[in-house]
Amino acid sequence: MFTSQIMTLLKSLLSYDLDSRVSQDSAPTNAQMLDDLNYAKDIISKNIFQYNPSIVLTLTAQSNALNPINIRDLSVVSGRVLRPLQVIINNRTLTDSKGQRGTWAVTELNNYIPTWRSDGAGVPYIAATVSNDKIVLYPAPSQAVVDTGGNYISGLYLAADMVVPTTVTSVATSATQTVGSTNGMVAGMNIYFDTAGVSRVIQTVNSPTSITLTASLTTTTAEVCSSEPDIPDEIRPAIAYLAAVITSEISASEEEQMVRLQAYDARVARAIEKIARENKNAQLDMGSLGRRPKYMLS
Numbered sequence: 001m002f003t004s005q006i007m008t009l010l011k012s013l014l015s016y017d018l019d020s021r022v023s024q025d026s027a028p029t030n031a032q033m034l035d036d037l038n039y040a041k042d043i044i045s046k047n048i049f050q051y052n053p054s055i056v057l058t059l060t061a062q063s064n065a066l067n068p069i070n071i072r073d074l075s076v077v078s079g080r081v082l083r084p085l086q087v088i089i090n091n092r093t094l095t096d097s098k099g100q101r102g103t104w105a106v107t108e109l110n111n112y113i114p115t116w117r118s119d120g121a122g123v124p125y126i127a128a129t130v131s132n133d134k135i136v137l138y139p140a141p142s143q144a145v146v147d148t149g150g151n152y153i154s155g156l157y158l159a160a161d162m163v164v165p166t167t168v169t170s171v172a173t174s175a176t177q178t179v180g181s182t183n184g185m186v187a188g189m190n191i192y193f194d195t196a197g198v199s200r201v202i203q204t205v206n207s208p209t210s211i212t213l214t215a216s217l218t219t220t221t222a223e224v225c226s227s228e229p230d231i232p233d234e235i236r237p238a239i240a241y242l243a244a245v246i247t248s249e250i251s252a253s254e255e256e257q258m259v260r261l262q263a264y265d266a267r268v269a270r271a272i273e274k275i276a277r278e279n280k281n282a283q284l285d286m287g288s289l290g291r292r293p294k295y296m297l298s
Contacts, residue, residue, distance in 0.1 A: 001236040002192040004165040004226040007033050009237060013244040013264075030164045033243070038161045040242035041229060043254050045159040046082065048232075048272060049279040055079045057087070057151040061143040066117045068134035071153060078188060079157040084135060085283070087127035091150035094127050104128040109138060160189060165226035168193070169209070173218040175200075178210055179225060185211060190228035195220050199228055232275055238268045 010033050056078035059069075071081040086101050087094045096102035097112070106128045109116045113126075116138050123145055124137035145151075163184030170178040182205050185191070189202045191213070200213040219225075229236055241264035245257045252260070262269040 001233060002226045002228050003037075003162040004192075004194070004224055006037060006162070006229070006236060006240050007165070009240040010037065010243050013240060014247065034162065034164055036243040036246050037239055040239050040246055041162065041231060042158055043242060043257065044231060044235065044238055044272065045157075046254075047258060048235075048276045049283070050157055050159060050230075051155070051279055051283050052079055052157050053152075053154040055081060055153040055155065055157060057153050059137075059141045059146045059151050061121065061146050062140035063121055064118055065136045065138050065140040068130045068136050070134055072133045072158075074186065077153060079160065081133075081153055082156040082158055084127065084129065084153050084155040086154040087135070087137075088150065088152040088154065089124050089127075089137070089141070090145060090148045093154075094125060103135065106130045106136065109136070113138065159230035160186065160227075162229055163189075163227045165224055168219040168221060168223040168225060171219060171221050173216065175203070175213045175216045176206070176210065177213065177217075177219060177225075180209065182206075182208055182211055185227070190230075191225050192228050193217060193219060193223055193225045195223040235268055235271050235275065237265065238272060241265055241268065 007030065011028070014028060057069075057071075058076055069076060071077050071084060074080065084103055087103060093101050094103070097104050097108050104126050109126065109128045113119075116136075119139055121142040122139040124139060124141055126138040128136050128138065130136055141151075161184060164181075166180040166182075168177060169180055172178065185202055185205050187202055187204055190199050191202060191211070192199045196217050196219060198217055200215055200217060202211050203214045204212045206212055229239060231239065238261060242257060242261050244264070245252070245260045249257065249260065258269075258272075261272075
């Protein structure tokens with residue numbers, strides 16, 4: 001299920017929901033629907049504990065560790081990090097204050113290395129959480145660390161935002177395609193081409209109207225292309241259902257909105273719970289919380 005299909009489902013739901021803040025006045029715009037859909041997608045993403053072991057961390061050389069790194073800034077990370085479980089620098093996993101794979105708290109840095117703010121650059125061996133969206137690396141990364149690469153965050157993240165569907169404006173059999181707008185598109189995003197009936201991954205966004213894909217395809221003029229949500233396919237309808245709940249119960253908490261989701265489709269709600277359990281168990285099994293299961297110990 002792709003963004004264009006999810007938007008169509010939401011339109012249908014809103015047309016029957018008299019409590020919706022948009023259905024009483026006029027048909028919702030694409031922008032209105034996308035705002036609600038992305039908000040709903042974020043709630044679902046958090047509830048299923050989405051995990052990525054290789055969120056790319058783009059570092060810049062710093063003279064000291066005074067300035068925290070924003071791990072929800074998409075110019076710094078390839079996915080918005082909710083909770084960093086491990087930080088990998090130059091392909092080496094950093095450890096916490098107890099010697100297990102993980103992060104420090106910034107209060108531990110204050111206690112054990114009070115000069116951390118002014119000490120010079122080098123190869124970081126500590127990652128400390130400052131807040132929900134910021135970490136510091138100690139020592140601050142040098143240019144050599146930046147040049148070596150292999151820098152990642154392993155942790156819980158928010159699925160990438162969906163973008164308003166657009167159309168192909170110039171026929172081509174190529175990996176490079178011309179579209180009406182690339183607004184919101186980013187490298188790594190899956191794009192579905194309706195007529196061709198195939199998905200392709202964006203390699204680069206070249207301009208406001210051009211993208212290069214990781215593989216070639218043949219397109220037709222006015223062919224609709226839309227993003228593929230970074231959510232398991234079996235629960236993608238829940239994005240539309242939850243967005244419909246949000247439009248009619250703006251003041252409800254996220255917990256209340258998830259409860260009402262069951263009224264739309266109890267089967268999808270159960271699927272969300274199942275995926276959440278599986279993801280949590282998988283993270284524990286992989287030792288992502290800093291421990292290795294017994295069968296992996298040597």
